[in-house]
Amino acid sequence: xxxxxxxxxxxxxxxxxxxxxxxxxxxxxxxxxxxxxxxxxxxxxxxxxxxxxxxxxxxxxxxxxxxxxxxxxxxxxxxxxxxxxxxxxxxxxxxxxxxxxxxxxxxxxxxxxxxxxxxxxxxxxxxxxxxxxxxxxxxxxxxxxxxxxxxxxxxxxxxxxxxxxxxxxxxxxxxxxxxxxxxxxxxxxxxxxxxxxxxxxxxxxxxxxxxxxxxxxxxxxxxxxxxxxxxxxxxxxxxxxxxxxxxxxxxxxxxxxxxxxxxxxxxxxxxxxxxxxxxxxxxxxxxxxxxxxxxxxxxxxxxxxxxxxxxxxxxxxxxxxxxxxxxxxxxxxxxxxxx
Amino acid sequence: xxxxxxxxxxxxxxxxxxxxxxxxxxxxxxxxxxxxxxxxxxxxxxxxxxxxxxxxxxxxxxxxxxxxxxxxxxxxxxxxxxxxxxxxxxxxxxxxxxxxxxxxxxxxxxxxxxxxxxxxxxxxxxxxxxxxxxxxxxxxxxxxxxxxxxxxxxxxxxxxxxxxxxxxxxxxxxxxxxxxxxxxxxxxxxxxxxxxxxxxxxxxxxxxxxxxxxxxxxxxxxxxxxxxxxxxxxxxxxxxxxxxxxxxxxxxxxxxxxxxxxxxxxxxxxxxxxxxxxxxxxxxxxxxxxxxxxxxxxxxxxxxxxxxxxxxxxxxxxxxxxxxxxxxxxxxxxxxxxxxxxxxxxxxxxxxxxxxxxxxxxxxxxxxxxxxxxxxxxxxxxxxxxxxxxxxxxxxxxxxxxxxxxxxxxxxxxxxxxxxxxxxxxxxxxxxxxxxxxxxxxxxxxxxxxxxxxxxxxxxxxxxxxxxxxxxxxxxx
Numbered sequence: 001x002x003x004x005x006x007x008x009x010x011x012x013x014x015x016x017x018x019x020x021x022x023x024x025x026x027x028x029x030x031x032x033x034x035x036x037x038x039x040x041x042x043x044x045x046x047x048x049x050x051x052x053x054x055x056x057x058x059x060x061x062x063x064x065x066x067x068x069x070x071x072x073x074x075x076x077x078x079x080x081x082x083x084x085x086x087x088x089x090x091x092x093x094x095x096x097x098x099x100x101x102x103x104x105x106x107x108x109x110x111x112x113x114x115x116x117x118x119x120x121x122x123x124x125x126x127x128x129x130x131x132x133x134x135x136x137x138x139x140x141x142x143x144x145x146x147x148x149x150x151x152x153x154x155x156x157x158x159x160x161x162x163x164x165x166x167x168x169x170x171x172x173x174x175x176x177x178x179x180x181x182x183x184x185x186x187x188x189x190x191x192x193x194x195x196x197x198x199x200x201x202x203x204x205x206x207x208x209x210x211x212x213x214x215x216x217x218x219x220x221x222x223x224x225x226x227x228x229x230x231x232x233x234x235x236x237x238x239x240x241x242x243x244x245x246x247x248x249x250x251x252x253x254x255x256x257x258x259x260x261x262x263x264x265x266x267x268x269x270x271x272x273x274x275x276x277x278x279x280x281x282x283x284x285x286x287x288x289x290x291x292x293x294x295x296x297x298x299x300x301x302x303x304x305x306x307x308x309x310x311x312x313x314x315x316x317x318x319x320x321x322x323x324x325x326x327x328x329x330x331x332x333x334x335x336x337x338x339x
Numbered sequence: 340x341x342x343x344x345x346x347x348x349x350x351x352x353x354x355x356x357x358x359x360x361x362x363x364x365x366x367x368x369x370x371x372x373x374x375x376x377x378x379x380x381x382x383x384x385x386x387x388x389x390x391x392x393x394x395x396x397x398x399x400x401x402x403x404x405x406x407x408x409x410x411x412x413x414x415x416x417x418x419x420x421x422x423x424x425x426x427x428x429x430x431x432x433x434x435x436x437x438x439x440x441x442x443x444x445x446x447x448x449x450x451x452x453x454x455x456x457x458x459x460x461x462x463x464x465x466x467x468x469x470x471x472x473x474x475x476x477x478x479x480x481x482x483x484x485x486x487x488x489x490x491x492x493x494x495x496x497x498x499x500x501x502x503x504x505x506x507x508x509x510x511x512x513x514x515x516x517x518x519x520x521x522x523x524x525x526x527x528x529x530x531x532x533x534x535x536x537x538x539x540x541x542x543x544x545x546x547x548x549x550x551x552x553x554x555x556x557x558x559x560x561x562x563x564x565x566x567x568x569x570x571x572x573x574x575x576x577x578x579x580x581x582x583x584x585x586x587x588x589x590x591x592x593x594x595x596x597x598x599x600x601x602x603x604x605x606x607x608x609x610x611x612x613x614x615x616x617x618x619x620x621x622x623x624x625x626x627x628x629x630x631x632x633x634x635x636x637x638x639x640x641x642x643x644x645x646x647x648x649x650x651x652x653x654x655x656x657x658x659x660x661x662x663x664x665x666x667x668x669x670x671x672x673x674x675x676x677x678x679x680x681x682x683x684x685x686x687x688x689x690x691x692x693x694x695x696x697x698x699x700x701x702x703x704x705x706x707x708x709x710x711x712x713x714x715x716x717x718x719x720x721x722x723x724x725x726x727x728x729x730x731x732x733x734x735x736x737x738x739x740x741x742x743x744x745x746x747x748x749x750x751x752x753x754x755x756x757x758x759x760x761x762x763x764x765x766x767x768x769x770x771x772x773x774x775x776x777x778x779x780x781x782x783x784x785x786x787x788x789x790x791x792x793x794x795x796x797x798x799x800x801x802x803x804x805x806x807x808x809x810x811x812x813x814x815x816x
Contacts, residue, residue, distance in 0.1 A: 055455030056382045062443065068417040069440040076432025083421030085745040090422060091756045094415045095763045101411035105404050117768075151424070156752045219407045282402055296352055298433035299503075299510045306437045313444040320452045327456055327463050 008303040009293040013286075015310065019274050020072060024134075025178070025268055034100055034180020035172065037120065039198060042060060044118075044334050045191045052186040054104060055328045061101070065321075074303050077150060077296025078286040085145045085152045086137050086159050093133035100126030108277035128172060138163030142282060142323045143220050143287045163216055170209030172314030174271065177202035181264035184255070188331050195311020196255050199263055203251055206212055209276060217281055221289050224281050237257045240277050244270065343750045350753040351423045351745050354760060357413050363723055363763055365409030370484055371538025372402050372814040373477035380473050384466060389785065393563045397783035398542075401775060403458050408771050409756045410451075412764075417443075418665055426732050427744035428480035430508050434500060436515055446483035450476050473638070488530055492523035495726070495736050496596045502738070509735070520696040521596055526726075532582040533722065535574060536682060537715025544712030549782040554702060563783040565699050568708075572698065574685035578681035583679055585744070586802030587642075593729075594643055597736065598652040600729035605639060606632070607653045613650035614639035618673075622665035627655060629669075662732045669726065676723035678714050685711055703706075757803070 023122050033049050053060075071079040083090060103123035110116045110193055136159060180199040184192055218225040228237055248268045254262030282288055286296045297303065304305030343631045417439065420428045428436065456464060456472040499516030500509045511517060546560075546568025553560040560568075565661035594601045606622040606629040607614065609782070617639035622631040640649040654662050671811055685707065692698045730736055 015606060055459045058407070058454055059448065059451035060445045061410065065417045065447055066440070066443045067416060068421075069436065070412045070434075072417075072420060072428055072432050072656055073438075073440045076429045076436055077434070079421040079432060080425035080429035080746075083418060084425045084748055087752055090418055091759065095417060095759060096809075097414060098411040098763060099766055101414075102407055104776060105407050106770060109404070109778070110770075115770065140725030154749055158750050167597050202487055211537050271596075285421065290762070298436070299513050302433035302437050305511065305514055306440055309444060313448075316442065317448040317452070321448070324452050327460055339502070 004304075008300055008307065009297040011307065012070070012303060013284075013293050015314075016067065016070050016074070017275065017279050019063055019067050021272060023060070023067055024275065026060035026063060027057070027086070027272065028131075028175045029053070029178040029182040029264075030060055030126040031100070031131045032175040033111070033183065034123050034179075035131065036179050036183070036195075036198065037124035037127075037177045040191070040194065041062070042288055048187055048191060048332055048334055049183060050104065050107075050123075052183065052332045056325060057104065059099075059324065068235065070306075073294070073306055074298055075286055075296045076298050077105050077165075081145060081147055081152045081287050081291065081296075082141060085154060086140050088156065089140065089159055090132045090137045092136065093130050096126045096129035096133060098126070100124070100130055108244075108268065127175075131172045131175045132168040134163045135168035136160075138171065139167030140280075142167070142217060142278065145287050147287060147290045149290065160252070163220070166209070166212060166216070168335060170206065170213055171201055173205040173209055173334075174267075174274075177206050178264070178267050178271070181251075181267045185260050185264045187331075188333055188334055190259075196263075199255055199280055200252070203248070203267075206270065210270070214241070214277070217278075223289070225281070227281055237280055238272055240280075244273050247273070347428070347748060347750040347753050348742055348745050352741065352752070352758050354753065354757050356422050357418060357764070358412065358419060358760060359755075360723070361768055362412040362416055362719060363494055363720070364796060365405055365478065365536040366539075367485065367530075367537055367716070367719055368405045369409050369546065370480040371536075373400060373480045374535065375538060375542065377470075377473045380470050385472055390562050390566050391790065393783055393785060393787040394567055396787040397563065402776055404771060404778070406450075406454065408768060412768075421746075423746055423748070424688065424734065424744045425746035430506075430734055430744075431494070433509050434493060434509050435490045437511070438486055438493070438518070441659065442483055442486035442490075446486065449482070450479035452534060453479070455692060462527040464768070483738070484531060485527060488527045489520075489523055492526050493517055493520050494734060495521040495526075496520045497735055500515040501545045507772060508656065509738075510709070522592055525585070525592045528585045529589045529722070530570070530719075531581070532578055532585055533715065536578050536582055537719055539571045539574035539578065539714045540682065540685075540708075540711050540713075542567055543575065544573060544709045545779045545802070547708035548780075550699060551702060551705050551709070551799060552782070561697065561785060563785065563787070564777075567783070569693075569698065572686065572689035572693070572708075574651065575682060576690050578652045578688045579679065581803065583683060586679065588674075589642065594652070594728075597656060599657040599662055599673075599734045600726075601643065602652045602654045602657070603663045604668050604725060605643075605651070606665055606669045607639070607651060608655050610656050611646045611659035612640060612650050612651075612782040614635055614643075616642060617669075620669065622669050624662065624665060629665075647729045652792040653757055661732065663729045665678060671721040675718045675725060678721070679717035682714055682718070715808075737765060 023267055030053050033053060036049065040049065050152060068079075069119060071082075099122040103119045107116065107119035107123060110119055139161070140159035143161060145152060146158060177199060180195045180202055181194040184199060187195070218228055227233060245264045251266035251270075253259075254266060268299050284294075286293045372553050376395055379391050379398070380394040383395060384386070418430075420435075420439075431546065451471040453475040456469065460472065463468050477707050497509070498520040499513035501509070501512055503510050546564050549564040550560040551570060553564070592603070602608075603622070606617050606620045608627050608629065608677065613635035613636075616634050617629060618633045618635060620632035622629045637647050640647055643651050654665065688704065688707075689698060692701055692704055698704075732741050733739060734741050
């Protein structure tokens with residue numbers, strides 16, 4: 001039983017990180033497209049941008065609901081401390097996601113009326129604020145939460161630091177890059193050309209963000225630093241920065257040489273590496289710097305019951321999600337119709 | 340004088356009630372409408388009649404609006420357990436969190452995965468596959484309701500757990516007992532029927548509205564309008580009486596497991612046999628009396644025990660700090676019951692008109708049907724208030740108090756977010772309602788939206804999804 005209680009939280013941590021990664025990547029390009037509304041003013045092209053994600057955004061957002069639910073069921077101790085600690089940015093994110101979500105339908109439904117502008121702006125600002133809050137939340141977790149006796153005991157604005165704001169800006173930049181490279185893949189003509197241009201600048205911005213966050217994070221807590229510098233850890237973690245650089249070079253090349261899919265895949269790779277890097281840094285804490293995975297997990301009977309269902313259901317979910325993406329594959333153009 | 344933590348608790352409760360109260364409307368709407376769409380598409384495939392396809396295309400536009408509002412307001416709920424009720428989530432998360440995860444994995448992904456195909460895919464996949472997608476979405480809404488009601492019912496009638504003495508956490512012992520707890524089947528049936536009934540009255544009111552408009556223009560309403568009105572009235576005729584039976588059974592179940600909730604709903608203070616039923620009254624929690632009572636002798640015992648001299652509980656049998664606020668649920672319960680009776684009456688009335696062939700030619704009845712548009716939803720919200728306020732002061736019934744479940748959030752944060760929630764919800768869901776009414780204010784047409792690029796402006800004005808508008812490919816593509 002001891003072994004069981006030891007391994008289950010580790011399995012679940014891997015599943016949770018996977019769910020978060022899938023969410024960040026999938027809704028990342030949705031939110032990025034929303035932010036790119038700021039650069040693309042033409043209504044026809046905006047419609048194309050939205051049409052590339054309209055059939056799938058809801059499924060993408062569901063991964064975030066899964067993240068919340070898994071935290072609630074498997075790591076209730078983390079759910080019950082992180083959420084009160086990050087209360088304000090979480091509410092801000094939820095409200096922004098409300099605007100973003102309904103704008104898919106509302107901006108078309110109000111077209112030609114006085115309220116049209118509200119939902120065009122709602123889509124753009126909702127996406128931007130949601131992305132920024134998610135970065136702030138991530139930064140807030142990494143920099144640590146004040147906890148005594150398993151309960152949050154910090155202040156209402158503890159999360160607001162230069163570090164968390166930097167993380168917020170980096171995530172905005174990263175999502176916009178995902179959105180731009182997604183559009184390079186899925187669109188043609190003027191829009192595709194603009195996205196290639198934007199993607200270069202966004203990639204430079206994100207790279208700067210990655211470097212800044214990577215240098216700053218180890219300075220936050222001593223264990224973070226040791227994770228990256230102690231022998232033999234360094235053997236395993238050294239490839240991460242190297243791979244980041246390699247992917248950056250590939251991304252630049254893909255954008256310049258007119259590849260349609262390579263830039264998006266490189267951007268995905270960056271996100272994957274960043275999240276892995278943060279996972280390595282924070283391990284084994286669920287609520288840094290005090291509560292470990294085992295401190296916050298639910299009893300093994302809960303974790304096991306949920307694991308059985310997840311093992312059966314997750315492959316099925318992935319199968320029909322991929323099916324749904326395949327139905328709507330291919331380049332989207334203005335002639336394709338209106339949503 | 341109330342202290343800041345008291346006020347913070349009150350705001351946390353009000354915030355949760357407000358956000359979940361707005362949210363609950365959309366899933367209920369989606370449950371009913373998705374089932375209706377599946378029936379319409381199935382009928383179209385079976386009979387080949389254009390009218391069913393027209394109605395499908397007409398209602399799917401409303402569905403896309405309602406569903407997206409349900410998604411965004413639901414996302415809030417999945418985090419609000421932790422933000423507002425952190426102590427509850429830490430203690431009960433090992434049970435309720437797991438049930439929520441199953442809801443996400445069995446229902447939300449299913450709905451979201453096939454919603455895209457349902458809304459946009461009619462010219463990309465075959466008819467059979469598209470119908471399958473519609474069914475998946477509909478089944479997803481029903482599965483979702485099942486899990487969330489299992490979780491809610493467990494909080495009302497907890498079973499299959501032990502309490503860890505060290506941490507006060509609820510440890511799951513028997514998952515079947517947790518899911519199939521004593522109030523779950525009753526709540527599930529009652530809520531499911533409520534969703535169907537609510538949508539039936541919205542569809543019926545839409546049909547009635549367009550019949551009145553056609554009549555004013557001196558014309559006969561078109562076939563899609565008559566068909567939707569007729570279908571909705573069949574639903575009212577059949578489901579409303581079933582709902583009364585289901586509600587009665589749910590009430591008996593509550594009497595058995597939460598007697599003080601029944602006492603507060605009825606405004607009864609003394610436990611007595613041959614109890615009267617109060618039609619009206621103003622329960623006073625301080626003086627322990629119900630003032631201005633209008634009573635029907637013996638009816639209370641008859642309704643609650645199905646016998647004239649059955650014993651009916653009174654609130655005085657329970658300690659003061661375990662009584663729910665009777666003045667709220669006394670009225671919410673009565674409004675729900677009155678609307679339920681009214682809906683059944685409309686159903687019978689329609690049956691009578693149908694027999695005499697006047698269903699489509701009675702403007703008075705159509706006006707009544709238009710007025711009844713929100714009846715189902717109002718009844719549903721009143722029922723929800725009754726059951727949720729009625730289980731106070733507990734989150735997990737009899738075991739964990741609401742006041743001991745709340746997060747350590749300071750009053751100022753709560754006040755800021757409460758304001759933000761109200762402002763955003765009024766803007767977003769108010770606009771949603773306006774858009775929905777505009778959409779339904781346009782009558783369904785024969786050959787609803789066979790759009791081509793030439794009609795683009797027209798299409799945009801009325802919002803057509805390309806998949807639904809486009810040509811229908813052959814079977815099995």
